[in-house]
Amino acid sequence: MTGPHDELATDTYLGPLIETHGRLTIEPADGFFQRFVTSILRQQVSMASAAATRERLFEAVDVTPAGIRQADDEVLRDAGLSRQKTRYVNNVAWAFEQRGWSKTYFEGMDDDAVRAELTDVTGVGTWTANMQLLFSLGREDVFPVGDLGVRKGMQTLFDADLTRAEMVDEANRWRPYRSFATLYLWRIEEDIAESVAEVVGE
Known part of the structure; x- marks a missing residue:
C-alpha cells in the first residue's frame, strides 16, 4: 500500500524536495x-x-x-x-x-x-x-494558495510567474496529498521555512 510520500516522490517537481528533506509529516496539534x-x-x-x-x-x-x-x-x-x-x-x-x-x-x-x-x-x-x-485537524489535501510562502515556493519550483489560478491548476497534480506538497513548498526558501515554524509552533 502506497502512502503520500510514495506517490509524491515520483513527481518531477516534488521528488527532489522529498529526497532533500525526507518524509515530512502532518501531526495535528494538541492545543x-x-x-x-x-x-x-x-x-x-x-x-x-x-x-x-x-x-x-x-x-x-x-x-x-x-x-x-x-x-x-x-x-x-x-x-x-x-x-x-x-x-x-x-x-x-x-x-x-x-x-x-x-x-x-x-x-x-x-x-x-x-x-x-x-x-x-x-x-x-x-x-x-x-x-x-x-x-x-491534520487534513491531507489542503492547498493554501492565499499563503505568500506557498506562492513563493510555487514560483521558484516551477520557475515561472504563475497566477493564483495557475498555481491551483498545477497543484492538482498532487491531489489528494496537497497538504504534504505544501510542507515541501514552504521549505524551498529558508525565510519561508522560518516563518512557517512560527505559525505551527515549532
Whole structure:
C-alpha cells in the first residue's frame, strides 16, 4: 500500500524536495485553540512581531476560550494585540465555547464545510481556516494558495510567474496529498521555512 510520500516522490517537481528533506509529516496539534490564536496573531504582521506578541500573550493570560473571554481587553492590548485582533480572538473564543468547536466537532465535516464554518466568524479568513485544516485537524489535501510562502515556493519550483489560478491548476497534480506538497513548498526558501515554524509552533 502506497502512502503520500510514495506517490509524491515520483513527481518531477516534488521528488527532489522529498529526497532533500525526507518524509515530512502532518501531526495535528494538541492545543487546537492555542494554535488558532497563534494563526490570528500571524495575520499580516512580521514573524518577529507575531512571536513577540505570542510570548507576551501566553504569559499574560490563560490561552483557553474561557481565559481569553475573561481577560480584560486592556490586558490583551498590553500584550500587543491590536484592537481588531483583540476582537478576533474573543470571537474565536466565543465560537469554541458557544458552538463547541473541537477536533471531534469537525471530524465528520469535509474541508469545504470546515472552512465555511470557521470563516463565518469575523476575523477568520480563508488563510486562517486553511492553517487549522492543516495543523489542527491534520487534513491531507489542503492547498493554501492565499499563503505568500506557498506562492513563493510555487514560483521558484516551477520557475515561472504563475497566477493564483495557475498555481491551483498545477497543484492538482498532487491531489489528494496537497497538504504534504505544501510542507515541501514552504521549505524551498529558508525565510519561508522560518516563518512557517512560527505559525505551527515549532
